Structure formats: C-alpha cells, structure tokens
Amino acid sequence: MGAIIVAGLVSGSIYALIASGLSLVWGALGVFNFAHGVLLMAGAFVAWWVSDPAGLGLGLLTGVMASILFMIFAGALVYRVLVRPWLGTPNAELTVIMTTIAGAMFAENLALYLFGGRLKALDQAISGTVQLFGTTIQAQNLLVIILSPLLLVSLAVFLKRSKYGLAIRAIAENRESARLMGIRTEAMYVTTFAVSAVLAGIAGVMFAGLFSLGPSMGTDPLLRAFLVVVLGGLGSLPGTILAAYLIGLIEALSSYYIGIYWTPVALFSVLIVILLIRPTGLMGRAT
Numbered sequence: 001m002g003a004i005i006v007a008g009l010v011s012g013s014i015y016a017l018i019a020s021g022l023s024l025v026w027g028a029l030g031v032f033n034f035a036h037g038v039l040l041m042a043g044a045f046v047a048w049w050v051s052d053p054a055g056l057g058l059g060l061l062t063g064v065m066a067s068i069l070f071m072i073f074a075g076a077l078v079y080r081v082l083v084r085p086w087l088g089t090p091n092a093e094l095t096v097i098m099t100t101i102a103g104a105m106f107a108e109n110l111a112l113y114l115f116g117g118r119l120k121a122l123d124q125a126i127s128g129t130v131q132l133f134g135t136t137i138q139a140q141n142l143l144v145i146i147l148s149p150l151l152l153v154s155l156a157v158f159l160k161r162s163k164y165g166l167a168i169r170a171i172a173e174n175r176e177s178a179r180l181m182g183i184r185t186e187a188m189y190v191t192t193f194a195v196s197a198v199l200a201g202i203a204g205v206m207f208a209g210l211f212s213l214g215p216s217m218g219t220d221p222l223l224r225a226f227l228v229v230v231l232g233g234l235g236s237l238p239g240t241i242l243a244a245y246l247i248g249l250i251e252a253l254s255s256y257y258i259g260i261y262w263t264p265v266a267l268f269s270v271l272i273v274i275l276l277i278r279p280t281g282l283m284g285r286a287t
Helices: 002-029 036-051 060-086 092-115 139-161 163-173 175-180 185-210 219-232 237-257 260-277
Strands: 129-132 135-138
Touching (some): 002 036, 002 135, 002 139, 002 185, 002 219, 002 237, 036 185, 060 092, 139 163, 163 175, 175 185, 237 260
C-alpha cells in the first residue's frame, strides 16, 4: 500500500502543476490552451539539451534555469500568436481550441525533426533511495512530492500577495471592471500565459527526470490535466490541486488492483459520478 500511495502522490504532484497552469489561463481568459502539453515537452527538451553532453553539456542546474527562462518566452509567444488574435471575436473559445491544437501539432513535429523520435533521458537531480510510508523509493520521487507543493504554495502567494497576482485575480473576477480600474489586461494576459508555461515546463522536467522524454510526451499528461481541471471546478485553483492528488491516487489504486488498461475507465467513472452530484466540480462555483 505504501508504494501505491507514493505513486499516487508523485502523479498527483505532476498533474497539479500542469493543471494549475490550465486553470489559471481559464480563470483569467476563459479559454483552454491545448498547446499546454507541448509546453511541458518543450521545458523538458530545453533542460535536456542544455544539460546533456549530447547538447551543450552545461549541467542539470543550468538546464533547469534555461528551461524556466525559455518557458517565459514560450508562454508569451503562445498567447501572442495563437490566442491574442482571436480574443473578442465570435466563437473565440472554439477558435482558440483549434489554433492551439494546430500550434501543438507544429511544435511536436518540430521537436521530432530537431531531436528525433528516440526517447531520451534527463539526469536526475538527486540519486539514491529513501524510505517513505514503509517502502523504498527513489529520492527523485521524494523530491517531486516535496517540491510540487512548495511551487503551488508559491503560486498561491503570488496570486494573493503580489501586485501582478492581484491583477490577474481581478481580471478573473470581472474583466471589464478590472480594465476600468486601470489594470493593463493585455500585460496581465501575457503574464498569465508565462506563469502557466513555467509551471508546465517544471512539470516536464520532473516528468522527464522520472521517466523519459520524447516529442509526444505531453499528450497523456495534458489529457489528465483537463480531467483534473474539470473535476476540480473550472477556474478554481484549490479545487484543481485537490482533484490532481485525488486523480493521482485513484490512478495508482486502479492500476494496481484492476490493471492499467482499465484505469481510464475508473477515472472517467469517478468524474461522471462527481459531476452528477456537483455539476460545477469539487470546488467550482455556479455562474
């Protein structure tokens, strides 16, 4: 049982980072970013290319820092190119879905062209094993379990204490009122996408450190993240985090007891039951 709990916490930690970025964008702009999965992939590949001897060979710490800086740029680029031109137009939500899907396909094929289809390995930040919940696990897993909540707490502090975070929350509450109060909504949109991309990139580095990285590595985590956002409640960051760990634990339990092929059935069954009871999700608000 200890191994199952650890697996659920690791998965939930990664899902929480990915889904928090999605939830942040939805809350501020009311759109879904289907390019979020390739942002995860891009963050992992930048860290690998900068750190690995097959690339620049500058070490893992430099690779992670370069990845964070690149993700700020990538998030702003996704907003400017794939989202901004369509805001305020008829059917903007549907159009953004199509443009971000197209952008994701382009980015995935670009990564395939640049790096090839062979899976690659990113160095782990720490090696060795530790004891947790009565089971022996990799120290890298424990790092993910500890680091992810710290990053999520930092995100919450940013949103509640910083000037930019308060502006993003004001836009999420009422866009027109925020604009009338002098908040530069355009700058806040760019900031929102940049923060969202950084979260995805860090999640990608974590994912690659535990498993491997390839051009399509963001597809499955993206689907899980959408499930988490809907289950937690659209635009609710606490709900998203709660749902992420719930999904991670359900996934680990179902994989162990009924098999990996039945895991999606179990996840969607839980989603359907909860939405029948609470149509707005675990912590979503009725509009």
